[in-house]
Amino acid sequence: MEQESKLFTVSVYTENNIGLLNRISAIFQRRHINIESINSSVSEIENVSKWTIVVNLAEAQMKKIIGQIEKQVEVIKAYYHTEEEIIYQESCIFKMKSDLLFDERQIQNIIKDSNARIVTVNKQFFVIEKSGRKDEIELLYRELSVFGIMQFTRSGRIAVSKEEMKISEILAVLE
Amino acid sequence: METKTIQETQTQPTTERLTGSEAIVRCLLAEGVKTLYGYPGGAIMPVYDELYKYQDKIHHVLTRHEQGATHAAQGYARISGEVGVAIATSGPGATNLITGIADAQIDSTPLVCITGQVASHLLGSDAFQETDIVGISTPVTKWNHQITKASEIPEVIAKAFYIAKSGRPGPVLIDITKDAQFEEFDFSYQKCTAVRSYKAVPEVDETSLNAAAEIINAAKKPLVVWGQGVILGKAEAEFKAFIEKAGIPSAWTILGVSAIPTEHPLNVGMVGMHGNYAPNKLTNECDVLIAIGMRFDDRVTGNLATYAKQAKVIHFEIDPAEVDKNVKTDVAVLGDAKVNLTKILPLIQKKEHSAWRRAFDDLYAIEYEKVIKNDLYPTKEGLTMGEVLKEINNQSNGEAAIVSDVGQHQMIACRYANFKQTKSNITSGGLGTMGFGLPAAIGAKMAAPEREVVCICGDGGYQMTIQELGTIFQQKAAVKIVVLNNDFLGMVRQWQQLFFDKRYASTEMTNPDFVAIAKGYYLNARRVTKRDELAEAVQEMMESKEAYFLEVCVEKEDNVFPMIPTGASVSDIRLA
Numbered sequence: 001m002e003q004e005s006k007l008f009t010v011s012v013y014t015e016n017n018i019g020l021l022n023r024i025s026a027i028f029q030r031r032h033i034n035i036e037s038i039n040s041s042v043s044e045i046e047n048v049s050k051w052t053i054v055v056n057l058a059e060a061q062m063k064k065i066i067g068q069i070e071k072q073v074e075v076i077k078a079y080y081h082t083e084e085e086i087i088y089q090e091s092c093i094f095k096m097k098s099d100l101l102f103d104e105r106q107i108q109n110i111i112k113d114s115n116a117r118i119v120t121v122n123k124q125f126f127v128i129e130k131s132g133r134k135d136e137i138e139l140l141y142r143e144l145s146v147f148g149i150m151q152f153t154r155s156g157r158i159a160v161s162k163e164e165m166k167i168s169e170i171l172a173v174l175e
Numbered sequence: 176m177e178t179k180t181i182q183e184t185q186t187q188p189t190t191e192r193l194t195g196s197e198a199i200v201r202c203l204l205a206e207g208v209k210t211l212y213g214y215p216g217g218a219i220m221p222v223y224d225e226l227y228k229y230q231d232k233i234h235h236v237l238t239r240h241e242q243g244a245t246h247a248a249q250g251y252a253r254i255s256g257e258v259g260v261a262i263a264t265s266g267p268g269a270t271n272l273i274t275g276i277a278d279a280q281i282d283s284t285p286l287v288c289i290t291g292q293v294a295s296h297l298l299g300s301d302a303f304q305e306t307d308i309v310g311i312s313t314p315v316t317k318w319n320h321q322i323t324k325a326s327e328i329p330e331v332i333a334k335a336f337y338i339a340k341s342g343r344p345g346p347v348l349i350d351i352t353k354d355a356q357f358e359e360f361d362f363s364y365q366k367c368t369a370v371r372s373y374k375a376v377p378e379v380d381e382t383s384l385n386a387a388a389e390i391i392n393a394a395k396k397p398l399v400v401w402g403q404g405v406i407l408g409k410a411e412a413e414f415k416a417f418i419e420k421a422g423i424p425s426a427w428t429i430l431g432v433s434a435i436p437t438e439h440p441l442n443v444g445m446v447g448m449h450g451n452y453a454p455n456k457l458t459n460e461c462d463v464l465i466a467i468g469m470r471f472d473d474r475v476t477g478n479l480a481t482y483a484k485q486a487k488v489i490h491f492e493i494d495p496a497e498v499d500k501n502v503k504t505d506v507a508v509l510g511d512a513k514v515n516l517t518k519i520l521p522l523i524q525k526k527e528h529s530a531w532r533r534a535f536d537d538l539y540a541i542e543y544e545k546v547i548k549n550d551l552y553p554t555k556e557g558l559t560m561g562e563v564l565k566e567i568n569n570q571s572n573g574e575a576a577i578v579s580d581v582g583q584h585q586m587i588a589c590r591y592a593n594f595k596q597t598k599s600n601i602t603s604g605g606l607g608t609m610g611f612g613l614p615a616a617i618g619a620k621m622a623a624p625e626r627e628v629v630c631i632c633g634d635g636g637y638q639m640t641i642q643e644l645g646t647i648f649q650q651k652a653a654v655k656i657v658v659l660n661n662d663f664l665g666m667v668r669q670w671q672q673l674f675f676d677k678r679y680a681s682t683e684m685t686n687p688d689f690v691a692i693a694k695g696y697y698l699n700a701r702r703v704t705k706r707d708e709l710a711e712a713v714q715e716m717m718e719s720k721e722a723y724f725l726e727v728c729v730e731k732e733d734n735v736f737p738m739i740p741t742g743a744s745v746s747d748i749r750l751a
Contacts, residue, residue, distance in 0.1 A: 015372050019309055019319070026314045067496030073318040073338055073373045174371045 003058035007036070008080045009088060009159050010066070012051040013043060013167045015074040024051065024075075027068045033057055037090075037156035045167055048076065054157050077170050081161055088159035092137045093119070094128040094144055095151035101126055104147055114140045125150060190361040195325030196221035198362045199289065199351065200229050202332040205364045208260050210234045210251065210621055212244035214271075216264025217304060219291030221356035236621070236650055239642035241268050243614035245275020246640070249284050250618030253601045254576055254626070256409065258285045258339050259618065265291045266304030269350070270311065274608060276346045277315040281605030282430060283407060285344035287335045294354040295323040308350050317345030325358035329365070337367035342375030343494040344407060377495060377509035379518060386506045387489045388522035390463055396531045397423045398454065398461035398486075400446055400475070403430035403604075404468015404493060408512035411435065411597045414467065417516045422526040424535050426454030428469050430604040433594035437573065443535045447475040448739045449586040452546075453538035455737070455745040458483050460534075467491040468512050471501040472605065481744035491515055545750040546736050551591065557730030558706055560584055560659045564591040566713040567629055567657070575627040575655075576601060578619055580612030580636035583665035586735045588631045610639030616654045617646055627655065627717065634660040634686050644696040647722050655716050656693075656724045661731045662686055669734045693724035700724040 014020055021040070028035050036054040043050035055062070062080050069078040098121060100107055111118065116130035130140050137154060193201065199222050203211065213235060215223045226235045238244040241263045248259030259279075263272050269290040279286045293302040309321045318338045320331050328351070335347040391397060405414045411434045418425045418435075424443045427434070435442055444451030446458065458464065464486040469475070476482045479501060490497075490504040491512055498507040508515050550561030564587055567575065573593035579585040579602040594600060601619055603611040616630035637658050647654055664682040671679050693700035699719055703712045709727065716723040737748045 018321070019313065022310060022313045030314065064496070064500055067498075067500070071494065071496045073370060076372045171371065174369075174374070 003060050005056050005058055007054065007056050007083060008059075008062050009083075009086050009157065010051070010053040010055065010069070010078060010080050011159065011161065011165060012053065012069055012078045013045075013076040013165070014049045014051065015076070016047060016049045017074050020072070020074055023072050024053075024069060027065060028055065031061070031065070033065075039156035039158050041158070043167070045171065048167065048171075052156065052158050076174070077165070077167060079161065079165055081159070085163065086159040086161050088133070088157050089131050090134055090137055090155055090157050091129065091131045092140075092152065092154040094149055095125050096128065096144065096147065096149060098122065098124055098126050100147050107144070107147060110140070110143050114143070116140060190363045192359055193362040194221065194225075194356065195328050195351065195358050195360070196356040197225045198325065198328045198360070199332065199356070200225040200233065201362065202329055202364055203260065204229070204232055205366070206258070206332070206336045208233060208258070210236060211260035211262055212236045212238050212247040212251070212618065213262030214238060214241050214244060214264070214268055216268045216291065218265035218293055218353050219262060219268070219289075221353065222262065222289070222291065235262075236617070236646065238614060238617075239645045240640065241271030242274050242610065243617075243640055243643045243646065245272050245279070245286065245288065246608075246611050246614035247618035247621075247643075247646070248286055248288075249275060249279055249611075250578060250601055250615030251622040252284050252286060252618075253615070254598050254619040255622040256598065257622070258287055258336055260287050260289070262289045263291070264304065265293055265308070266306045268304075269306060269308035272348075273312060273315065274610075276312060276348065278603050278606040278608045278611060279346040280315045280317065282603065283344050283403060284346065285339040286346035287332075287339050288346060288348045290348065290350045291356070292321065292350045292352045295352040296354070298323075298352070308348065312348045315346070316348050319348040319350070321350040321352070322355050323352045325355045325360040328355070329362060330367075333365060333367035334370060338370065338373065376493060376511050379510050379514055380508070383506055383508045384515065384519050385522065387508050388519055390487050390489060390506060391421055391465065392524045394463035396461045397421065397463040397465060397528065398457060399423045399425035399465045399467060400428065400454070400458075400469055401425060401431045401434060401467040402428040402469025404491070404512050405431060405434040406597055408468060408493070410468075410511075410513035410516055413513050413516035413520070415439070417520055417523065420520060420525055421523050422528045422532075423465065424454075424528070424532050426451070428472070428475055428604070429589050429602060430600075431469060432589060433597050433599040436595050437593045444539075445590060446745075447472075448477070449590065449735050449737065451539070451590070452542035452737050452748060452750065453535040455739065455748045456538055457534060459485065459744070459746045461486050463487045463489065465489045465491070466502075467516075468493070470497045473501075476501060477739045477743055477745045477747075481746065542737065542750065550587070555730070557733070558703070558709065558727060559733060560587040560729050561591050562706070563657065563659060563709065563713070563727050563729070564588055564631075566709055567717075568593040569710075570713050570717045571627055571629065575599070575629045576619055576623065578602065578612055578616040578628060578630045580632040581607045581609045582633045582636060583661075583669065583733075583735050584631050584633045584659040586666075587659075609636035612636060613640045613656065614643045614646070616656070617643060617650065617652050620652045620654045621650070624653075629655045629657060632656065632658050633665060634658055634662060634684055634689070635664045637689075641692065644693060644698065648696045648698065652722060653720060654722050655719070656722070657716070658689055658724070658726045659729050660686065660689065660726055661729050661733070663731060665733075666735070668732070672732070672734070674740070689726045690724065698722050698724050700726075702726040702728065704728045
């Protein structure tokens with residue numbers, strides 16, 4: 001029986017090499033799986049990259065994909081987590097017309113209530129930044145959209161797991 | 176390069192001032208490469224200039240197409256167990272390698288492919304013969320890398336060989352810009368023995384070995400299905416000892432055959448779509464299925480929902496990603512086949528399973544009556560592919576290595592070839608690459624010149640790489656080529672007959688005079704159309720000291736049976 005699809009957050013620790021993005025994304029592409037978001041950054045270990053990939057699929061398939069990811073030569077270790085097993089954040093920025101700050105008083109309240117902050121203001125526009133969970137960002141978007149948003153962008157998810165991911169130990173064994 | 180490569184820390188090697196291109200050749204020599212296959216062109220010319228200088232130490236074989244170079248390197252690797260090496264220029268030279276690389280990836284063949292690339296300052300400028308071969312080859316390589324500085328060459332090539340041959344083997348592609356080939360640097364070479372982020376072989380797990388042994392010892396009707404992992408792991412002797420002690424009937428996948436002799440009493444034939452009747456049927460009657468070094472390909476399992484559901488499944492496997500990929504296992508024994516089979520042997524009880532083994536004999540008798548007899552001893556006028564194989568068996572005494580292409584003749588070759596020694600069946604299994612046979616046979620013959628190498632092709636696949644006759648002629652590679660000509664793309668025609676109401680869309684071939692073509696390349700050549708000429712013609716071919724081409728005109732619309740239609744259960748295997 002087909003399992004139900006769920007949102008999973010994949011954490012992949014890798015060497016920092018050109019071309020690995022292609023290799024990882026090809027694993028999903030080949031199986032016709034849409035990546036909801038993907039983020040690559042440095043990790044807590046020097047010269048080790050950490051990827052955070054969000055996908056929506058059945059757990060059985062998730063397990064197989066973790067196997068395929070770990071099989072790549074430059075991947076140190078891959079994990080998958082459910083929403084409950086991680087602490088995660090996304091970040092977003094809005095560019096809005098500066099006039100609104102003075103004409104529409106409730107914008108200031110929206111910014112305050114949503115724990116967003118103003119990054120910069122100039123004559124033409126101001127920029128709001130907000131970090132949080134997806135639903136918080138979506139709420140802020142809905143609230144601001146009535147005033148007209150000049151530009152909007154949201155980052156991929158970044159996450160840390162509640163459980164330890166013992167990368168240093170794994171590296172110690174490998175070395 | 177960022178990757179941490181752990182290298183042998185022996186005495187510090189001395190350095191020499193070399194160009195990148197000379198360093199490449201020196202790296203190949205240090206890895207023990209004696210033969211490589213390739214095709215020159217602009218972006219790889221500095222390396223060819225060095226190959227010219229080093230020609231007494233390393234033999235470059237000029238194929239007639241880069242695809243031929245990869246397949247020849249595959250043939251070389253498959254018969255020798257060593258890494259095959261192919262080399263090509265940038266752009267079309269590199270893209271022409273891709274089919275062979277994809278074939279090597281899915282069939283776990285160790286290859287190192289070296290491609291030239293435009294100079295680094297031209298990367299991304301759509302320069303002449305520039306193509307993103309690293310991007311293109313990524314999904315079909317075990318690893319790949321682009322070198323833009325000569326100083327990277329030794330470390331990257333050392334890593335390439337290590338990755339290609341360790342663990343589950345596979346193809347590696349190294350792309351080297353032309354400026355890196357010209358650049359001088361201080362060269363020294365150390366073999367790579369580990370890569371930090373890469374675990375070639377999982378550790379032995381005694382718990383799973385014990386659990387597997389317990390299930391095997393309790394089994395009443397166990398069946399082994401083995402694959403190429405036994406051969407790649409050089410575990411033939413350990414495998415034979417294991418099945419003999421446990422008394423388990425054992426069936427093979429297309430790439431596993433020849434690991435034990437065809438005539439071995441526990442060898443019950445091939446599983447899968449055109450495999451034997453007994454092992455397919457009894458897959459769904461065994462109580463324990465022991466898979467060793469195989470990956471449950473869909474051509475092996477048929478419909479997964481009805482595959483061995485009654486059985487406990489034990490999977491001996493080197494690649495953790497294969498476990499539970501297609502078939503859910505009860506016990507996975509991860510690691511090297513040779514190590515794990517050695518370790519499990521003392522835990523296994525001696526058994527005979529005589530009654531269970533007789534079940535295989537009974538079903539074989541049915542298959543013999545309905546299929547095999549007519550294939551090998553036909554009473555109709557037209558020649559069958561099976562009787563040609565029988566004749567080759569007779570005259571090679573089962574000592575020949577059989578290289579096959581893809582299609583009906585391949586199934587017949589694998590079903591009926593008689594193998595006495597391992598690494599004797601070289602064919603394109605996973606990718607089903609038509610055109611594989613002829614160039615692969617060249618590589619096989621060059622790696623094992625003492626062995627008889629018989630290449631079995633159909634008239635379709637043969638024409639996909641027919642230009643490699645030029646390589647055979649130039650290299651004096653004494654390959655015996657048999658084309659089983661039915662003037663059809665036979666396997667597709669068979670499917671059209673069975674599943675598309677005989678609408679033979681684009682499967683009929685108007686063929687050239689194959690004998691004249693072979694003679695055009697100065698090969699001995701002969702055509703057989705009648706049964707009474709066959710034995711003598713095969714004899715003439717086998718006795719020839721040089722390459723020999725034999726065309727056998729076979730029955731045009733014969734089908735290969737048994738057959739499990741796509742999506743059907745292994746139990747529903749058809750005999751006609």
